[in-house]
Every structure is written in structure tokens, then in C-alpha cells.
Amino acid sequence: MDLKLKIWRQASRNEKGQFVDYEVHNISPDTSFLEMIDILNDELVEKGGDPVAFDHDCREGICGMCSMFINGHPHGPEAATTTCQLHMRKFKDGETIVIEPWRARPFPVIKDLVVDRSAFDEIIRAGGYISTTTGGVPDANAIPIKKVNADLAMDAAACIGCGACVAACKNASAMLFVSAKVSQFALLPQGKVEAKDRVKDMVAKMDELGFGNCTNTYACEAECPKEISITNIARMNRQFIGAKLG
Amino acid sequence: MTKINSKIPEGPIAEKWTRYKEHQKLVNPANKRKIEIIVVGTGLAGGAAAASLGEMGFSVKVFCIQDSPRRAHSIAAQGGINAAKNYPNDGDTIYRLFYDTVKGGDYRARESNTYRLAEVSNNIIDQCVAQGVPFAREYSGYLANRSFGGALVSRTFYARGQTGQQLLLGAYGALSKEIKRGSVELFTRREMLDLVVMKDGRARGIIVRNLFTGELERYSAHAVLLATGGYGNVYFLSTNAMTSNGSAAWRAYKRGAYFANPCYVQIHPTCIPVHGEYQSKLTLMSESLRNDGRIWVPKKKEDAERIRKKEIRPRDIAEEDRDYYLERRYPAFGNLAPRDVSSRAAKERCDAGYGVGPTGLAVFLDLKDAIVRLGKDVIKARYGNLFDMYQRIVDDDPYETPMMIYPAIHYTMGGLWVDYELQSNIPGLFVGGEANFSDHGANRLGASAIMQGLSDGYFVLPYTMQNYLADQIAVGTIPTDSPEFDDTEKDVRARIDKLMAVNGKETVDYFHKKLGHVMWDHVGMARNKAGLEEGIKMIQEVRKEFWSNVRVPGNPNGINIELEKALRVSDFLELGELMARDALHREESAGGHFREEYQTPDGEAMRNDKNFMYVAAWEYPGDDKEPILNKEELNYEFIEVKTRNYKTA
Numbered sequence: 001m002d003l004k005l006k007i008w009r010q011a012s013r014n015e016k017g018q019f020v021d022y023e024v025h026n027i028s029p030d031t032s033f034l035e036m037i038d039i040l041n042d043e044l045v046e047k048g049g050d051p052v053a054f055d056h057d058c059r060e061g062i063c064g065m066c067s068m069f070i071n072g073h074p075h076g077p078e079a080a081t082t083t084c085q086l087h088m089r090k091f092k093d094g095e096t097i098v099i100e101p102w103r104a105r106p107f108p109v110i111k112d113l114v115v116d117r118s119a120f121d122e123i124i125r126a127g128g129y130i131s132t133t134t135g136g137v138p139d140a141n142a143i144p145i146k147k148v149n150a151d152l153a154m155d156a157a158a159c160i161g162c163g164a165c166v167a168a169c170k171n172a173s174a175m176l177f178v179s180a181k182v183s184q185f186a187l188l189p190q191g192k193v194e195a196k197d198r199v200k201d202m203v204a205k206m207d208e209l210g211f212g213n214c215t216n217t218y219a220c221e222a223e224c225p226k227e228i229s230i231t232n233i234a235r236m237n238r239q240f241i242g243a244k245l246g
Numbered sequence: 247m248t249k250i251n252s253k254i255p256e257g258p259i260a261e262k263w264t265r266y267k268e269h270q271k272l273v274n275p276a277n278k279r280k281i282e283i284i285v286v287g288t289g290l291a292g293g294a295a296a297a298s299l300g301e302m303g304f305s306v307k308v309f310c311i312q313d314s315p316r317r318a319h320s321i322a323a324q325g326g327i328n329a330a331k332n333y334p335n336d337g338d339t340i341y342r343l344f345y346d347t348v349k350g351g352d353y354r355a356r357e358s359n360t361y362r363l364a365e366v367s368n369n370i371i372d373q374c375v376a377q378g379v380p381f382a383r384e385y386s387g388y389l390a391n392r393s394f395g396g397a398l399v400s401r402t403f404y405a406r407g408q409t410g411q412q413l414l415l416g417a418y419g420a421l422s423k424e425i426k427r428g429s430v431e432l433f434t435r436r437e438m439l440d441l442v443v444m445k446d447g448r449a450r451g452i453i454v455r456n457l458f459t460g461e462l463e464r465y466s467a468h469a470v471l472l473a474t475g476g477y478g479n480v481y482f483l484s485t486n487a488m489t490s491n492g493s494a495a496w497r498a499y500k501r502g503a504y505f506a507n508p509c510y511v512q513i514h515p516t517c518i519p520v521h522g523e524y525q526s527k528l529t530l531m532s533e534s535l536r537n538d539g540r541i542w543v544p545k546k547k548e549d550a551e552r553i554r555k556k557e558i559r560p561r562d563i564a565e566e567d568r569d570y571y572l573e574r575r576y577p578a579f580g581n582l583a584p585r586d587v588s589s590r591a592a593k594e595r596c597d598a599g600y601g602v603g604p605t606g607l608a609v610f611l612d613l614k615d616a617i618v619r620l621g622k623d624v625i626k627a628r629y630g631n632l633f634d635m636y637q638r639i640v641d642d643d644p645y646e647t648p649m650m651i652y653p654a655i656h657y658t659m660g661g662l663w664v665d666y667e668l669q670s671n672i673p674g675l676f677v678g679g680e681a682n683f684s685d686h687g688a689n690r691l692g693a694s695a696i697m698q699g700l701s702d703g704y705f706v707l708p709y710t711m712q713n714y715l716a717d718q719i720a721v722g723t724i725p726t727d728s729p730e731f732d733d734t735e736k737d738v739r740a741r742i743d744k745l746m747a748v749n750g751k752e753t754v755d756y757f758h759k760k761l762g763h764v765m766w767d768h769v770g771m772a773r774n775k776a777g778l779e780e781g782i783k784m785i786q787e788v789r790k791e792f793w794s795n796v797r798v799p800g801n802p803n804g805i806n807i808e809l810e811k812a813l814r815v816s817d818f819l820e821l822g823e824l825m826a827r828d829a830l831h832r833e834e835s836a837g838g839h840f841r842e843e844y845q846t847p848d849g850e851a852m853r854n855d856k857n858f859m860y861v862a863a864w865e866y867p868g869d870d871k872e873p874i875l876n877k878e879e880l881n882y883e884f885i886e887v888k889t890r891n892y893k894t895a
Contacts, residue, residue: 140375
């Protein structure tokens with residue numbers, strides 16, 4: 001396959017960025033999207049140019065590091081798929097592909113396609129855990145948990161923290177991310193002790209960091225590579241109101 | 247006379263760890279915050295250790311290479327975590343988990359460490375449940391288990407196919423809690439490039455490169471913990487993440503730490519086969535699939551050939567014309583034979599001409615019988631995410647046609663040598679998780695890597711590091727402007743300058759791929775003397791060519807991905823040679839190390855316990871000198887050493 005690429009290049013956080021046109025040729029449809037970028041970068045390096053900076057690591061869809069906005073979609077056009085798991089067979093020969101970084105105020109661009117997502121870590125630090133310490137805990141089977149709740153908690157916990165939900169949202173809201181963590185613990189008896197503080201503190205931190213509000217467009221759910229459900233947001237809202245009321 | 251002191255406590259095996267804890271030294275709670283600890287790596291071992299040490303009150307600095315601690319490669323562990331809970335009432339005990347692990351490791355692990363691992367395994371499950379890890383449960387509300395290779399009991403706890411992710415997020419939560427509390431300070435996008443060892447021989451700090459600014463930074467502490475993972479990426483293609491590398495361990499080796507058993511590499515039997523030269527990494531299909539999947543190739547060569555040419559489909563092969571070779575060769579364990587055994591069996595069939603797929607380097611993993619028996623919905627609930635991943639990569643529907651798999655580099659049992667306290671021979675340098683060599687011998691069983699990472703991190707290192715630190719309170723803060731810090735930073739800077747100055751024609755990946763091919767062909771699944779000798783020469787040639795013809799564009803100030811890769815590959819080019827040397831010296835077959843000269847008539851690995859029942863701990867004598875071999879003899883007091891047998895129960 002031959003492809004035209006329009007890639008966002010930006011030297012640093014404080015400099016202005018722009019789209020730059022590239023071409024790649026003879027790409028096998030079995031190549032992954034990131035391998036296609038690898039091939040481009042190899043060519044750029046051979047010509048003495050600066051390779052395109054992008055985040056990636058596990059390349060099997062679980063670490064949440066890859067973060068490209070491809071043809072108007074976070075992680076590209078294929079549903080339930082991270083950029084690293086996207087393959088070129090999903091594109092047409094001769095197609096022009098537009099590649100941008102996540103665009104959201106709380107995720108400033110560091111270089112090219114690399115953004116700073118440390119805001120997500122800050123939200124987790126505000127309370128996205130159960131404050132147990134190592135040791136001194138009961139036997140794992142001491143508290144039976146309904147399978148349906150354990151499964152729902154797992155559905156929520158599958159979030160990889162990539163930030164696609166924020167990138168997809170016109171308000172740059174982090175509600176899907178925050179609600180996934182809040183839900184995971186709200187569904188488990190272990191998480192109930194700190195539930196009220198957790199939801200209040202995480203939401204407050206999310207607001208403080210400049211993430212926008214949720215206006216129910218469902219774009220986050222549609223673009224989430226792990227299919228995290230919007231029902232988590234509803235659950236968080238109930239938790240939040242409950243916590244505020246007392 | 248060996249210089250090795252493994253510091254194994256006296257007493258019966260089941261009492262050693264308790265006795266150690268009863269007699270270890272402690273630090274006064276008020277003094278703990280005056281003692282600093284560096285933890286490099288935020289995977290299961292590093293993340294859990296940093297959180298636990300922070301909870302205890304120590305001042306911890308933790309470093310990760312990614313943008314967040316949550317992205318460490320432990321996150322990719324799929325299938326599960328072992329523990330001797332015996333919830334299914336199928337006869338499991340701590341001793342049995344210990345026994346299976348030592349046997350699985352082909353009697354090349356240190357007995358006392360492995361027993362401790364089995365002993366604390368149950369605490370790990372309790373801890374993770376308390377943290378809110380959503381393990382799979384039965385309708386009763388109690389925890390579910392499944393089976394993994396090398397065991398006849400069902401002792402693996404799991405969270406769908408994302409167990410590593412959930413356990414890591416548990417540790418990340420604990421770590422986040424400590425960062426918020428102020429006991430742990432987090433440094434992201436930092437790569438450790440050297441270890442600082444003081445004149446008195448103690449490890450007291452690290453030099454890291456800030457991957458955003460390119461600056462070299464100095465950090466000091468009373469003790470350093472490396473939890474930097476394995477070195478599987480020396481092969482270029484592996485199931486490891488792209489940034490997984492061996493540099494922290496290799497730099498520690500070059501500062502005097504022993505590197506143990508570098509040739510013990512795990513080649514995982516169930517990975518998606520290689521499909522092209524541009525491929526950047528290999529993807530694992532969890533071993534848990536072998537619970538319900540059957541592995542086969544055609545019985546007739548002509549059928550295999552026609553499948554390769556796509557003239558017929560797998561389902562056209564009649565049942566009696568299929569060779570379920572694991573069930574045939576290992577009736578007792580069947581498709582749940584351990585990884586090393588299963589990988590070699592796949593290679594044997596493919597080498598004999600029965601392989602499938604376009605290259606002939608693949609076998610079938612078939613869940614058809616299970617789909618018929620249990621229904622598609624059950625299989626989907628168990629393995630849905632794996633099937634989806636397979637379909638995305640291969641563009642084939644595994645519900646309709648068997649998956650194709652082939653062995654791939656997955657894990658390194660070798661690593662920095664550590665004693666019972668997980669301390670290297672450099673005082674103050676501790677090593678946890680895959681980065682050390684300690685618990686798995688020559689082959690690791692499935693669902694045991696994350697068990698070891700969390701065992702080291704939550705339950706072993708917080709004790710043993712405290713024992714070391716008890717007399718360090720008088721030392722005070724360690725300055726970073728000492729001659730040792732100056733010199734170490736100077737060395738790092740010189741290495742970077744040298745790489746930038748080569749200004750050659752080929753990319754870093756060109757050399758990495760070249761090295762990877764040599765390693766796979768000569769230091770891979772089957773090794774022999776002539777091949778290893780040739781391999782060593784070839785590695786030396788690639789290294790020479792690298793240093794005269796690599797191109798690192800840009801400058802070292804700021805983000806420079808090619809420089810990052812070049813630093814890692816320059817270390818792999820040295821580490822690869824040590825792996826080959828270790829493989830050459832070990833004239834036996836054990837676990838993942840298979841020497842073609844040493845096998846039984848039916849192709850099974852043949853150990854040489856008389857001459858090789860030891861840990862090979864390699865010492866760095868300086869450049870251009872042969873590495874020095876130190877031996878730690880392995881004494882099995884509590885297990886009878888036998889030939890590994892998976893044919894009968």
C-alpha cells in the first residue's frame with residue numbers, strides 16, 4: 001500500500017506546531033499502524049531528519065501508552081482498538097491519513113504526538129485506591145462478592161488510562177476515566193468504606209485540573225478502546241450526589 | 247574457593263523465612279524517614295516495594311521510564327497468578343507449589359528462595375483482594391481458579407485475560423497513596439544509565455537520563471533497588487514492551503554485580519507467529535488457552551504442505567490425521583506441559599516438516615472441542631479478549647478456525663545474582679522481580695512471574711532491605727557531589743558523546759534486528775557448541791560495526807528516541823555475548839537452555855547434575871577480558887532431585 005500522511009509536528013510545549021506531509025510506500029496490509037510509523041521514522045533517520053515522537057510501549061493494547069488521534073478518532077477508525085492494535089488493512093491504498101496528538105488543555109503537547117497525561121495520575125492520587133497497607137488483611141475468601149458485581153467491577157477496571165475519552169470529548173471531560181475507577185470500588189464491599197471521600201476528592205481534583213463537564217454526548221464510550229460503559233458515569237453521579245448529601 | 251555467600255538461614259525449609267524475620271534487624275520508626283531508598287522500576291516488584299517501604303515510613307524515590315507508573319510491562323501479564331490456597335480442594339499445599347516450581351525450573355533454582363515464594367503466595371492473594379483487585383469469582387461469590395502448565399492442581403487466580411493489569415493497578419494504587427502522603431517521590435520519563443558505587447563498595451545512587459530534557463540527573467540513597475525487568479528484547483522480537491531493556495542490570499554488572507544464568511531464557515509456546523521483516527514485536531496468546539485448547543499439526547507431511555499453500559483448510563484434516571503431539575508425548579500433562587517442553591515440541595514438529603502457516607513455522611491451537619462441549623458463550627467469557635486480539639492481528643476468526651501459534655521469547659529467568667535477602671554482591675544493591683535470577687531456575691512456570699514480582703515487592707524486600715538499613719541511620723544524607731558521582735556521570739556522558747559521534751549510516755534498529763537474528767539462530771530454542779562459538783563471533787562483529795556505523799541523529803539535549811534506543815542496544819550487544827558464553831559453558835540441557843548435544847534418545851532435555859548443579863554467577867573483570875565464572879552450588883535438602891517427567895503423573 002502507498003499512503004499519504006499528514007502528521008502534527010511540534011518541537012516542544014511552547015513552540016507552535018503544524019501539519020507536515022509525508023509519504024510511505026509498499027506498506028503491507030499486515031503491518032500495524034505503529035510499525036508503519038516505524039518505517040517512516042527509519043526513512044527520516046536515514047535521511048538525517050528528526051523522527052516523529054510518539055508514545056507507545058507494550059504494543060498489545062494494554063499499557064495505555066499509545067495515543068494517536070487518527071482521521072478524527074482517538075486510536076483511529078476501528079472500534080475497541082488501541083492505535084498499536086490497529087492494522088493497515090483497515091485503510092485504503094492511496095488514502096491520506098491525518099495524525100494528531102490528543103488535544104485537551106489538561107494534556108499539553110510535549111513533542112509531536114507525545115502529550116503529558118500526568119493529570120490522570122494526579123486524579124488517581126486524589127483517592128483512586130483502597131487505603132489498605134501491606135499485610136494485616138483478612139483471607140481472600142473471607143468476603144464473598146456477588147459474581148455479577150465482581151464482573152461489573154472488572155468491566156470498569158479494564159480502563160487502560162490512555163486518555164482517549166478526554167480526547168474524544170468536545171469538553172475534554174475525564175468523567176469516563178474517573179467514573180471507571182469510582183465504579184470499580186463502589187461495586188466492591190472493600191471499596192465502600194472510603195466511597196464518599198473517594199468520589200468527592202477525585203471529582204474535585206478533576207475539576208481543578210481543568211477537565212470539562214460531561215454533556216452526555218457519549219463520544220467517550222464510542223471511542224474507548226476498552227469499551228468502558230457510560231453507565232459508570234451514571235453510577236458516579238449517584239455516588240457523588242449521595243456523598244454531597246451526607 | 248567460591249566468593250559467593252547466599253546467606254540462607256539455618257533450619258527446616260518451612261521455618262527459614264520465619265526464623266529470618268524473627269532475627270532480622272529493625273529500624274526505629276522515627277528514624278525511618280531519615281533513610282532514603284531508590285527504587286528503579288514501577289512494575290509489580292518495584293511498585294509494590296516502593297509502596298510498602300513508603301508505608302513503613304522510609305523516604306522512597308521511585309523512577310519509571312514511561313509517563314506513569316501504571317504502564318510498566320507487568321501490565322501485560324495475561325493469564326493469572328499462582329497461590330497455594332487450595333480453595334478448589336484438589337490437593338494443593340505450599341510444599342506442592344514449591345515442588346512444582348523447583349521441578350518446573352529443572353532443579354536449577356535455589357530451594358530456600360522458591361519455598362519462600364510459595365509460602366507468601368497466599369498473602370499476595372489476600373493483599374490484592376483487600377486492594378479491590380476484581381479477581382474472577384464463582385456464582386457462590388468465592389474466588390475462581392484455573393489450571394496452568396506444569397501443575398496438576400488448579401491454583402491460578404485470574405482477572406479475565408488481564409491479571410497483570412489488575413495486579414499492577416492495585417500496586418499503582420498503593421503507590422499513588424504513598425506519593426500523596428509524601429513518603430514516596432515519583433520521577434517519570436527517567437531512564438537509569440548507571441549505578442553509583444562508593445569507595446567502600448556500597449551502592450549509593452544512580453545516574454538517570456531525563457528523557458524529556460536529555461539532562462543527566464544524580465540521585466543518592468542509602469540503598470538502591472533495581473526492579474527493571476528482563477532482557478528478552480536482546481532478541482529484538484519478543485513479547486516484551488518496546489522500552490523493556492537490560493541496561494540497568496547490565497550497568498550494575500559492569501559496576502561489579504554478578505550476572506547469574508544469563509542463558510536461561512523462556513521461550514513461550516503460544517505466541518502469534520512472526521509474519522514479516524518489518525514486525526516490531528510479538529504478541530502472546532495466554533497459556534490459559536491451553537486449559538481448553540488442543541495443540542496439533544497434521545500427521546501427514548503432504549497435508550501440512552497443502553495447508554501451507556492454502557489448498558486445504560485446517561478443518562479439512564480428519565481427526566485421525568491430526569497429531570496432538572503434546573498429548574501423544576506427555577500423556578499425564580498433555581496440553582498443559584510446561585513452557586520449555588511445549589516450545590521444543592513445537593519446534594521439533596516444524597523442523598520435521600509438519601509446521602503450518604505461510605512460513606511453516608506455526609502449529610494449531612484449537613478450541614473447537616471446547617466450543618462444542620461448553621458453547622461459544624462460555625469460551626467467549628473465558629478468552630474473548632484474547633480471541634479479539636488474535637483476530638485484529640491475524641485477521642482470522644478463531645471461533646471458526648484454529649489459531650496458529652509459535653514459540654517466542656517471553657521471559658528471562660537469568661538476571662542479577664542475589665542472595666536470600668535479594669541483595670546482590672554489591673552491598674546496598676537489591677534486585678527484585680524478573681531482574682533478579684532467584685526463584686525459577688532454568689524455566690519458569692506459567693502464572694509465577696507476577697507471583698514472584700509481588701512476593702519480592704510486598705513481602706520480601708520490605709523486610710530484607712530494612713535488615714540492611716538498620717545500621718545506616720548514622721550515615722546521614724548522602725551528597726551527590728562526591729568524586730564517585732562525578733566519575734560515574736562522566737562515564738555516562740562519555741558513552742553518550744561517543745554514540746553521537748559515530749555518525750554512521752545505519753539506524754539503531756538495523757543493528758538491533760541483526761543482533762536479534764544472531765541470538766535467535768544461535769542462542770535460541772536449541773543451541774550447540776559450534777553454533778554458540780560462531781554466534782559469539784557474530785555478536786562481536788555486529789558490535790564492532792555498530793560502533794563504527796550507527797547513526798544517532800539530533801542531539802542529546804531533549805527528546806531523542808534514537809539515542810535512547812542506541813544506549814539500550816549498545817548494552818544488548820554486550821549482554822548477548824555473555825548469554826552465549828554462559829550457554830556455551832553449560833554443557834547440559836536444563837529447562838529453557840537446550841543443548842542439542844545433551845538430549846535423550848526421544849529428544850528430552852538431559853541435565854548433568856554432577857557437573858552443573860550450580861548457579862553461574864558471572865563477574866565483570868573489565869573490558870576485553872574474559873568474564874569470571876563464580877559458582878553457587880545448589881544443595882537440594884528438601885526435594886529429591888529427579889529427571890523431570892511430564893509423561894506420567
